[in-house]
Amino acid sequence: MGVNKLRTLSYGGGLLVGLTALWATISYGGSPLRFVGGFALAVVAAGLPAGLAHSKATALSYYRRYADEDAGFSEEQGAVYVSGSSVDDAFEALESVYASLEGDGTYDRIERDAFDEGPGLTVTYSGFHNCFVRVTDGGQMVVTGASKKTGTVADAVASACSLSFDRTRDNPFEGVEPVRGAPRVFLGVIVFAILLVGVGALAGGAYPSDAYNPAERTALMTIDASGDVNPGVSPTDTQLRKASFLVGVVDEEATEIRWEGNSSAEIAGHGRQAIAVSSDARDLLAAVREGLATPEQVERANRLAAELREAEQSVATALAERADSQALSGDVAALRRLGERLRADATPEDGAVGDAVTGEATTGDANASPAWATPAVGVSRAAITASAA
Structure with a gap:
């Protein structure tokens, strides 16, 4: 990795993560301490290559200044x-x-x-x-x-x-030399890893619910950010995009349940996560219903509500299949209770988001204010953020 590439990665990546931390503080509200860790990692990533180079130069300067004049020198x-x-x-x-x-x-x-x-x-x-x-x-x-x-x-x-x-030994004209060779490549990997951890820390502050893994938190934060910076994406569009993503997460839990080992506790954990995520998706669809939605957005909300019910039924079926297995250890009855809860949630009236939204919704929503400035989106984000409670 060349010097310029490393510098671009550290400075550019650090700046991007730092700006994301500031955006998250404004967008999600609450205590800014949630995002301090991510901001600190952005600063570390931006300053690490230069800091190491200056440290090396300082150490070499002190060695040259105080080392024996005749030792190892000609x-x-x-x-x-x-x-x-x-x-x-x-x-x-x-x-x-x-x-x-x-x-x-x-x-x-x-x-x-x-x-x-x-x-x-x-x-x-x-x-x-x-x-x-x-x-x-x-x-x-x-x-x-x-x-x-x-x-x-x-x-x-x-x-x-x-x-x-x-x-x-201390030449006044020797400037600070950047890290070169194999250490430079290794340093680039370290900087990239720090940036990834920084983004993960910000996503964890934005969506602290245990129902989501780091990748899912990052995806949700990315959807929020893209909705805020893109004037062509309305707050309702952002809500629908997140709801669509969460429906996919719920559906994926069915696969995870089938692949999980024979511990009923681990399987039950997937069931509880599916319930929490489906609740968040339902809250987002309710926010669409209560806000200003175009007919196209209403139609999409209808489709997502139906897909959510199907995903919940799929998870419930997977739980029932594992509960009927003779190889499981632990509280098998808990799996049946979770499956019944999901089947109860997956009723037509819970999915009738689009049916409650009439064609009286206004148009022109695509030119609305950024998502973080819109109360409806703020409510939906807060609901997801607090879902773990």
Whole structure:
């Protein structure tokens, strides 16, 4: 993963999750502490690559500053000489050094050069060796090179500018280097994982009900967010989209019940989740009935109500099948009670959402305000959020 890609992932992803946290705080109301964890993870993801790079640079700087000058160091590996005092005029100091080295006659070539840090000198000797003379923003003269001749050049610069030089491992012109190589790829994976956990934390704050798993919570929050940011999606459309998703969740519970092991407690848990989710779906359809719905939305609500009844019947049937199994352990009677509850809920009058909505509903709903600004949607979100209670 390239540097730019990692930076885009950390900064862009962190910004997106952070903005989502702010949106969730406004949209879902209640205590903002529910979303602090997600926001904190967004900050961590955004700052982790830069923080590690700066930490590495700081540690290396301290090592170079306090390590034994002669331990593991040679001129051929690179030498850095920094003046103990500063010069008032960098250009004038460089010209003095240029004149001094040019008149020395021991160097192959002295060139005025332009570096990223500003003007400087390039000193060539022994045919191919180079030494560089530069000035920091603070006025310190810096001589760098990769041979024993570097110290000789530093002595010449010191003489020309009346300065004293100290050899150091800490090059003032070495900036913070980003994480590279395999660690960079690993860091990218970590940042991505942090972002996913951050999104999951926000979704958990938005929909804390135990009836939903992290993926379902995230899907519900995504539906809310898309409804809020898209002016072409009305609050009623958002309610219907969530109801449709929840109908699918209820129907999936039937499959989970059939695949579950022989623990009646685990199977009963799926039944209770189906009851909770179907209740949330029914609340959403009731909100559609009580709000402003177009004829098309009424028709869709009718279809969803029928699908919800079918899903509840499917879960009830799955519970009955498992209850009749001889291999189960635990309270089998609880499965029958849950199945009876679902069959009782799956009655035509509970699903008659669309029948109660007449064609008198107004049109133009697609241009309504964002969902978080609409009381009807706020009520439905609060109902789902509190469903666990």
